[in-house]
Amino acid sequence: EAQVTQNPRYLITVTGKKLTVTCSQNMNHEYMSWYRQDPGLGLRQIYYSMNVEVTDKGDVPEGYKVSRKEKRNFPLILESPSPNQTSLYFCASSLNWAGNQPQHFGDGTRLSIL
């Protein structure tokens, strides 16, 4: 089954403790992206990647890092998490970056930073 898988689905942690949220897709997609969703603010793009070793900042990249060492994986790294990064995070992928390609979203990861 074609899917985007995020782990963990839920995480409660403390300020400053590095964490990684993994994202994997099995559709051989070139384009991958991370979003955060906060009440009243909708979905905001954090980082995106057009292909292996190519990443770009989205609208709200501060405090986050990403890497794209292989096509299927696009982890989101919070080096020193802070409470304002408490949010619902979604990973998405599409065949390529072209505007006519639909995105497939994961089920989300709810992060709470205390």
Next chain:
Amino acid sequence: DAKTTQPNSMESNEEEPVHLPCNHSTISGTDYIHWYRQLPSQGPEYVIHGLTSNVNNRMASLAIAEDRKSSTLILHRATLRDAAVYYCILRDGYRDDKIIFGKGTRLHILP
């Protein structure tokens, strides 16, 4: 800032058609119009997209204004399962760019 403008919420009766509007007055000639929906406690789900012509698929229809400055997502016969937040976004067809979602329209379906 979002490139699209949608009403915050709408209501519709079950089994009636629903027309969800989206304004995108600054759309460029190479922007595709995409619609997604997000059911409660789920990730966004692709619904439909188009460039200039109206589009139909099994989920919905997309009507695009002749000047492309607005579009309408049409659910032909709403069911309770269509209650969701609907997002209209633009994606450039020929250059990579960050994707901007707005706040979407929360659709309530009345039984």
